[in-house]
Amino acid sequence: MSSKLAKIEKRTAYLLILPSVFLVFSIILFPIFSNIWISFKNVELKDLRIPEPRAKKLVKSIKDNPNQIKIIYKLRNSSLTQEITNVKFKDKYPNNIEPTNLDKRCLFKSNLLKCELGNWPKKYRENLEIVFQNTKNKEILKNEIKSYKPKLSGKSQNILLTYEFTLNNFKKVINDKAFIDLLSTTFYYTFFGTIGAIVFGILAAQMVNQKFFGRTFMRSVLLFPYVAPVVALAYTWELLLDPTSGTLNNLLINYQIIDGPINLLGQKYVTLNILGFDFKLRLALTTVIIFEIWRYFPLAFLFILARLQAVPKELYEAADVDGANPIQKFLNITLPQILAVISILFMIRFIWNFNKFEDIFLLTGGASGTRTLPINVYQQGFSIGDIGMGSAVSIVIVVFLLIFMFIYFKLLGKRADEN
Amino acid sequence: MKIKNIFTYCFISSLFLFSLICIWKILVTLQGIELANFNFNKLFTFGIVLCLINLLIGKKLNLNIKITILALLFSIFDYFISINLPIWYSFGIFLISLFFFNNIKDYDKNFLSKNHSSQKLFFNFLTLFGITLFSFVILFPFYMMLITSFKTQALLLLNPLDFSINFARGLPELFKSYFVVFKDYNFGRYMLTSTIVSLGTVIITLIFAIPAAYAVARLNFFGKNFLSTSILIIYLFPAIVLVIPLYTIFSQLGLRNSIEGLLIVYTATTLPVAIYMLQGYFKSIPKELEEAGIIDGQNWLGIIFKIILPLSLPAISSVALYVFMIAWNEFLFSLMFLDRPNTFTLSRAIQFLNVGAETPRQYLMAGSVVVTLPILIIFVYFEKYLVSGLTAGSVKG
Numbered sequence: 003m004s005s006k007l008a009k010i011e012k013r014t015a016y017l018l019i020l021p022s023v024f025l026v027f028s029i030i031l032f033p034i035f036s037n038i039w040i041s042f043k044n045v046e047l048k049d050l051r052i053p054e055p056r057a058k059k060l061v062k063s064i065k066d067n068p069n070q071i072k073i074i075y076k077l078r079n080s081s082l083t084q085e086i087t088n089v090k091f092k093d094k095y096p097n098n099i100e101p102t103n104l105d106k107r108c109l110f111k112s113n114l115l116k117c118e119l120g121n122w123p124k125k126y127r128e129n130l131e132i133v134f135q136n137t138k139n140k141e142i143l144k145n146e147i148k149s150y151k152p153k154l155s156g157k158s159q160n161i162l163l164t165y166e167f168t169l170n171n172f173k174k175v176i177n178d179k180a181f182i183d184l185l186s187t188t189f190y191y192t193f194f195g196t197i198g199a200i201v202f203g204i205l206a207a208q209m210v211n212q213k214f215f216g217r218t219f220m221r222s223v224l225l226f227p228y229v230a231p232v233v234a235l236a237y238t239w240e241l242l243l244d245p246t247s248g249t250l251n252n253l254l255i256n257y258q259i260i261d262g263p264i265n266l267l268g269q270k271y272v273t274l275n276i277l278g279f280d281f282k283l284r285l286a287l288t289t290v291i292i293f294e295i296w297r298y299f300p301l302a303f304l305f306i307l308a309r310l311q312a313v314p315k316e317l318y319e320a321a322d323v324d325g326a327n328p329i330q331k332f333l334n335i336t337l338p339q340i341l342a343v344i345s346i347l348f349m350i351r352f353i354w355n356f357n358k359f360e361d362i363f364l365l366t367g368g369a370s371g372t373r374t375l376p377i378n379v380y381q382q383g384f385s386i387g388d389i390g391m392g393s394a395v396s397i398v399i400v401v402f403l404l405i406f407m408f409i410y411f412k413l414l415g416k417r418a419d420e421n
Numbered sequence: 422m423k424i425k426n427i428f429t430y431c432f433i434s435s436l437f438l439f440s441l442i443c444i445w446k447i448l449v450t451l452q453g454i455e456l457a458n459f460n461f462n463k464l465f466t467f468g469i470v471l472c473l474i475n476l477l478i479g480k481k482l483n484l485n486i487k488i489t490i491l492a493l494l495f496s497i498f499d500y501f502i503s504i505n506l507p508i509w510y511s512f513g514i515f516l517i518s519l520f521f522f523n524n525i526k527d528y529d530k531n532f533l534s535k536n537h538s539s540q541k542l543f544f545n546f547l548t549l550f551g552i553t554l555f556s557f558v559i560l561f562p563f564y565m566m567l568i569t570s571f572k573t574q575a576l577l578l579l580n581p582l583d584f585s586i587n588f589a590r591g592l593p594e595l596f597k598s599y600f601v602v603f604k605d606y607n608f609g610r611y612m613l614t615s616t617i618v619s620l621g622t623v624i625i626t627l628i629f630a631i632p633a634a635y636a637v638a639r640l641n642f643f644g645k646n647f648l649s650t651s652i653l654i655i656y657l658f659p660a661i662v663l664v665i666p667l668y669t670i671f672s673q674l675g676l677r678n679s680i681e682g683l684l685i686v687y688t689a690t691t692l693p694v695a696i697y698m699l700q701g702y703f704k705s706i707p708k709e710l711e712e713a714g715i716i717d718g719q720n721w722l723g724i725i726f727k728i729i730l731p732l733s734l735p736a737i738s739s740v741a742l743y744v745f746m747i748a749w750n751e752f753l754f755s756l757m758f759l760d761r762p763n764t765f766t767l768s769r770a771i772q773f774l775n776v777g778a779e780t781p782r783q784y785l786m787a788g789s790v791v792v793t794l795p796i797l798i799i800f801v802y803f804e805k806y807l808v809s810g811l812t813a814g815s816v817k818g
Contacts, residue, residue: 008641014721015640018632019648022692025629029689030655033666040666050672162669209551222804223556226563228811229800231750233768234789237775238566241782247581249451249565256450256582296558304812328544357659360752364772376661383665384757396662407657 034400040393042167047387049161053081055089055122055154057130061147069136071099071144075152077119079126086126089156091117096146099134122156171394180373188374190284191291191362192355198295199351200344203302208336210303211310221307228300236364239293243267270371286370290362294355302347309343310336342417349410356406357399375399427476429539430528435468437546438521442499444557445513451584454510460502467498475522479529488526492518524549563793570787571595577783598787606784607762608791611770615792618680618766619748622687623741626695629688630740634699635725639711649700656693660753663690668757678761686754691744698743698810702736703729735806742803743810749796767792 058076075093079086091108093115101110108117115132136142175181206224210217227235242249245263254260264272264285272285317335326334359376362368368377375395383392442464471491478487496515500506524545532538568584569577573594576583586595593600602608636642637649667686668677676682706729714724730737755769765773771788774780800807 011640012642015636015642018636022629022633025689026655026692029686030658030663033663034658036666037662050669052673205551206555209548212548220552222801223559226559229796230793231768233752233771234793237785237789238562242562242565249581252581327540353657357661359661379661389665389669392665396665400662
């Protein structure tokens with residue numbers, strides 16, 4: 003009896019999870035694996051269109067002969083690169099007409115015309131002309147003839163399904179001179195974006211954790227940048243930082259802090275003179291990182307605040323008795339308590355910043371030294387149009403991602419053991 | 422009482438007061454008023470004098486009267502050294518100094534003779550200053566977005582630092598950009614598409630996720646542990662690695678430029694987190710309730726609909742709001758999949774406006790306000806639910 007119940011339970015469970023599993027598999031897992039397939043192929047954006055046989059139907063009356071009518075089919079292969087094999091043609095006509103000059107490839111049977119047009123090489127074009135004769139004494143209606151649309155079918159090779167593979171994409175990715183630069187930009191962006199977000203998150207959480215007027219409102223406000231749509235925020239920042247009419251530059255010039263406008267999003271390097279040494283700072287990248295920090299510190303803030311509110315008050319009271327100063331309290335009580343949250347937060351944010359696409363894309367489009375791996379996927383795949391290359395870069399991202407995930411789950415497991 | 426402590430107290434307090442005044446002055450400049458300078462020397466010295474007076478009076482006077490008098494003194498002083506400014510400017514100064522003296526009213530000789538008093542003082546001010554600065558830095562871009570949308574091209578070019586709203590122009594003039602955006606740029610249609618896509622994603626996600634989450638939370642089956650760990654792993658895969666294969670597949674299936682295509686992708690990408698969040702909540706519902714249901718002769722569907730769903734409404738609302746937010750804000754897939762203007766979502770439409778070269782920026786900002794406002798209103802109104810959604814789903818971002 004119980005085994006029967008268990009069986010029913012199992013069956014119900016599978017029934018309940020099947021739709022979700024199927025959807026996630028086909029939209030997330032399957033694409034990740036097909037990335038591997040595509041990355042070994044030489045596919046370009048223009049190859050994605052499946053070649054189609056097409057026909058344009060023109061109906062022309064013949065001068066001095068109202069009993070005959072000429073129909074011209076302008077046939078063509080839509081693809082400029084691939085051939086179509088075994089093209090078949092089908093069309094229908096009104097009952098009162100019959101063809102007079104039938105092509106050898108065609109067959110007319112009770113107002114249906116069927117043709118076997120064979121193989122069409124790439125860029126193929128042909129005009130098929132047929133003259134029709136009126137058989138019954140009814141008028142030939144041009145519009146009726148036009149209302150039937152010819153149907154064509156043919157087989158073509160789908161470039162994605164062939165078994166031709168190449169290693170060229172990966173060779174190109176690895177041998178690219180800019181690859182090292184690409185990686186270092188990505189890591190620079192990811193690392194400083196993550197650290198910055200966490201540092202500001204801790205600061206904000208420390209502040210909001212004290213009692214003051216308007217605290218709940220403050221908590222909402224701090225989350226605004228994270229909740230609002232990235233498109234709106236990125237464009238607002240772009241206007242804010244604009245070199246000619248942006249608020250920031252005008253403000254700084256107004257107070258004579260800088261002499262001339264600085265193109266914060268369009269200038270690759272800026273030379274800073276600190277203590278007599280010249281530093282080259284990657285300006286656009288730094289600006290993008292600041293945007294990143296501005297947008298994502300709320301998340302760190304949310305996590306750390308939740309943890310801070312769980313720290314027992316007695317610890318601080320004991321520290322007061324011992325005469326500890328605020329800095330000592332922070333270093334010896336608060337920091338150890340939130341360290342676990344910070345380490346997990348760091349990993350999560352690191353993984354997500356590593357894959358961040360929208361922010362940079364909208365702010366700079368990857369120009370002036372802000373090209374990261376995800377931006378490169380887009381540029382290779384859609385700006386240059388080399389789908390195979392784009393996939394190969396995606397694979398590089400996935401490999402890094404798997405490494406980070408491994409570390410993350412190790413860390414998570416360790417935390418679980420400790421508790 | 423140490424002289425050192427008094428010195429740091431005066432110095433830090435006055436500096437803090439001056440920074441607050443500075444922020445106010447910058448805000449005032451943005452309202453189109455020209456300020457000659459910040460008067461650092463005079464204001465700072467006078468601040469120190471007032472802080473000392475505050476210390477000397479201590480608690481001999483009613484505290485409210487004390488802070489009012491001190492604030493008045495400061496505002497009058499500021500009024501005389503900065504000439505020709507409107508009255509609301511001085512009123513602002515008065516409010517700020519009121520706020521400031523309210524914060525230092527409790528400090529007297531006794532407090533300063535305690536241990537670490539200067540450090541405590543410093544951190545108190547740092548917190549206050551931090552809160553002001555953080556609010557300013559966060560809210561300013563939003564404020565700018567709103568103000569720019571109320572301007573005309575000419576006004577924007579005339580003075581880029583003028584952030585005031587001139588109500589004398591009349592409401593139809595003020596909201597002109599919004600009329601243009603809705604009428605000429607078809608934003609009504611995009612808004613409808615965005616709403617349909619977001620609500621559709623929420624509904625479909627819930628329909629798929631609730632049964633699956635229930636199965637993972639309650640039923641025993643082979644591969645359950647594997648499934649619940651893979652949910653998290655799948656969730657960590659970003660959209661950017663899915664984009665190329667999905668683009669190729671969708672182009673060949675003809676699913677690009679269709680709302681159905683977007684719905685499928687959004688649902689699939691939000692499903693893992695929805696299942697993850699819901700199953701956690703389902704596990705917290707006592708099993709006895711379901712057992713009672715089984716005894717009453719309910720089948721699995723009956724249990725889900727009559728027992729689990731009503732009990733987990735809070736969790737379902739957080740999931741729904743979170744998914745709505747993701748779908749409404751989503752940009753990458755809408756950029757890839759939509760290239761015909763009649764299928765655009767709001768985010769994609771704004772990006773299209775920006776790429777389309779010569780779009781005046783007040784229209785761009787009006788569009789940005791249109792896409793931002795609904796989500797912020799929803800967030801403020803349902804904050805409790807959304808915050809728990811954000812916390813649970815924050816592995817993604």
